[in-house]
Amino acid sequence: MFTGIVEEMGRVAAADRRGGLLVARVAARRVIEGLERGASIAVDGCCLTAVEVDGEAFTCELTAETLARTAFAERVRVTFERYDLLLTPQMPVAAWPADPGPFEGLPDLGGKPAHSIFDRVPFMYPFNLTGQPAANLPCGFTRERLPVGLQVVGRWHKETDVFRAAAGFEALQPWAGARPPLD
16 A cells, blocks of 8 residues: 555665666665565655565666656656646647547547547646646636636645645636536
8 A cells, every 4th residue: 555655765776777677676674574576665656566575675677668757757846846836728628529439539639630538638647647736627618618627736745735726716716607508
């Protein structure tokens, strides 16, 4: 179970490349008590598998994708050293038609192909990768009365900042009674 509580600061005792993997040995005496081979362990927000465990350290294998995600998360973390919150659109468009279905794709979004769900939510999934808290809330309507969403993203482990900002926005911009046309 991942509690989000830092139990111990480990030290990378060794790291080398084996094929397409980075193999890291992490010295962390307290954390490895009871840790078994094959168990999951959270390292800086990233879920890794202990492939070896001894009395001094555990070893894990990191793929190129895991390393890229970690590098991206570090760039986002640095951004949040300067800013408390990031406001983005929720989606690249206000809304799309119900047909075709949600996973069947649209021909395009603003002239760019939009065949996958990732094409439709480019502002949301990056923060799922980094573990940043985020809230999406209605912020208005287009001329056609289609809903427009706002995303509020906060620093890691600062969910309360996101909740406060979202609640403040909703208090200033009440939307609960507004509905888009259903025909």
